[in-house]
Amino acid sequence: MALHALPLPAADLWLDPHFLSPTLAAALCDDLRAAVPWEQRSIRLFGREVAQPRLTAWYGDPGAAYTYSGLRWEPRPWRQQLDTLRRRVEAATGHRFNSVLLNLYRDGHDSMGWHADDEPELGPAPTIASLSLGATRRFRLRPRPGGPAAEPLGLDLGSGSLLLMRPPTQAHWQHALPKTSRAVGPRLNLTFRWVAGG
Numbered sequence: 090m091a092l093h094a095l096p097l098p099a100a101d102l103w104l105d106p107h108f109l110s111p112t113l114a115a116a117l118c119d120d121l122r123a124a125v126p127w128e129q130r131s132i133r134l135f136g137r138e139v140a141q142p143r144l145t146a147w148y149g150d151p152g153a154a155y156t157y158s159g160l161r162w163e164p165r166p167w168r169q170q171l172d173t174l175r176r177r178v179e180a181a182t183g184h185r186f187n188s189v190l191l192n193l194y195r196d197g198h199d200s201m202g203w204h205a206d207d208e209p210e211l212g213p214a215p216t217i218a219s220l221s222l223g224a225t226r227r228f229r230l231r232p233r234p235g236g237p238a239a240e241p242l243g244l245d246l247g248s249g250s251l252l253l254m255r256p257p258t259q260a261h262w263q264h265a266l267p268k269t270s271r272a273v274g275p276r277l278n279l280t281f282r283w284v285a286g287g
């Protein structure tokens with residue numbers, strides 16, 4: 090029940106595989122899947138609208154608006170249970186967060202491509218706390234072009250795990266949640282963030 094440091098050069102990465110109990114994690118996963126107004130957003134890719142291969146939702150303090158893949162997102166007001174989770178994550182990490190992006194990966198076809206969370210709203214040194222619920226999926230990290238001469242890393246993020254990415258992780262590494270051909274159930278991921286102006 091504590092974060093431990095993962096040895097990765099030019100990064101500051103911490104993992105608690107058992108941040109939430111399996112029972113609480115499963116209950117939260119079921120409840121959020123049912124209660125959140127999930128949307129499938131599109132991103133503009135080479136001038137074409139492409140549906141994201143996952144469902145998303147965005148909650149936060151008033152004014153914590155965020156531009157994600159060229160889209161401006163106004164946050165929904167905190168659900169009680171998300172606010173409670175935020176407070177727990179803040180206590181465990183020692184960082185403050187004013188918003189959370191929820192991703193629902195319905196099955197192994199849903200995914201997230203390689204990226205770094207380095208949008209201007211996140212400031213020069215973003216800290217991101219990532220809570221996973223439901224099916225275990227492999228989260229991958231690789232050095233950014235010109236980044237450290239280091240091997241890519243794969244982390245199996247299980248239900249109730251908390252991953253903390255502190256600076257300079259986003260500056261030197263990219264991450265992704267690849268598709269899998271394994272039969273997997275739904276996975277929910279919550280990334281708590283601090284958005285400037287919120």
Ligand SMILES: O=C(O)CCC(=O)C(=O)O
Pocket residue numbers: 190192201206219228246264265266278280
């Ligand atoms: O689903 C995950 O574990 C990663 C999500 C992520 O990278 C993001 O929301 O920026």
Ligand SMILES: [Fe+2]
Pocket residue numbers: 204205206264
């Ligand atoms: Fe990310």
